[in-house]
Amino acid sequence: MLQMRTKSMRDACSEVICEIGRENTRIIAMQADQDKTFQLFKKNIPQRYIDPGIAEANMIGIAAGLALSGKIPYVTTIAGILTMRACEQIRDDVCYNKLPVRIVGHGAGISYGTLGTTHHAIEDLAMMRSIPNMTVIAPADAIETIKAIKTSVDYPGPIYIRIGTGEDPLVYEEGDSSRFQIGKPVVLREGDDVRIFGAGSCLAYALAAAEELQADGMEVGVTNVHTIKPLDEEFLLEQGTRARLIISVEEHNRLGGLGSALAEVFVGKVYCPMRVLGIPDVFSEVADREDLYTRYNLDASSIVRIVREFSRTV
Secondary structure: OOOOOEEOHHHHHHHHHHHHHHHOOOEEEEEOOOOOOOHHHHHHOHHHEEOOOOOHHHHHHHHHHHHHOOOEEEEEEEHHHHHHHOHHHHHHHHHOOOOOOEEEEEOOEOOOHHHOHHHOEOOHHHHHHOOOOOEEEOOOOHHHHHHHHHHHOOOOOOEEEEEOOOOEEOOOOOOOOOOOOOOOOEEEEEEEOEEEEEOOOHHHHHHHHHHHHHHHOOOEEEEEOOEEEOOOHHHHHHHHHHOOEEEEEEEEEOOOOHHHHHHHHHOOOOOOOEEEEEEOOOOOOOOOHHHHHHHOOOOHHHHHHHHHHHHHOO
8 A cells, every 4th residue: 555654643633632621621521431532631631531431422411511511522432433322412412402512533434444343434424414513524634633623612513523543644744834614625736637525534545646647647636625514515516617527535435425415515516427435335344444445445546546447438
């Protein structure tokens, strides 16, 4: 697999949660029987740290109560487990009441690799974006994770942020000073022959693929749709109408995630072929993350191959 610069989204999250917690005494950190994502907060601000144990639904209920009392709770555990076990509480306690609870799901997509299907999160975007009042964010890398967490503090209503675990590929440079805005996609590379829309760790591979495809004389643009909900429909339509081919790439089931969200925006308005890359409608397999990326056509070589094949058919 292509060698890339990496940095753990989860380590970055631990650092920034502690930083904002020191600055704002309304912030409470909660993690369900986990000690890494918020480990620095736990060590440095223990008086505002809660571990409810393996009781994800209870954790969301407690967070809702804290939010009603004026606090800003950040809660975390494994993304697939958190969004499924506590979906009712997220829907009824948090979103129905438009509470400022920030739900951080780590282990996005297939990033847990050999821990297998139970630890993979390939349905979470579909679940979270279908709940009214929920904002859904999938940062591209550790650097964007820091920006998303900082921006989330004063943002109204509930937020779901999905991050990777382990060493995640970097898209941005350390010290990048560009502004992060919830709901505003970022053009990482211009090109209208093919426009790749991506979210999360897949963006690093989309950029590598675009670089390789340039040797074919193909101008491939890459857009970071870090906010799955709400979408900037006007901006996306402007980009979509300029493209000859559209591809979406995500570490998620092809049903209900970024590709589905884009198709909902483009239908009846954008008239070019579109291909959705992601996990097929199956339970993900048990393997190293790199092997799974190759198997599900999310690595750079697979994206290059699919773009070439796709471009020959239109």
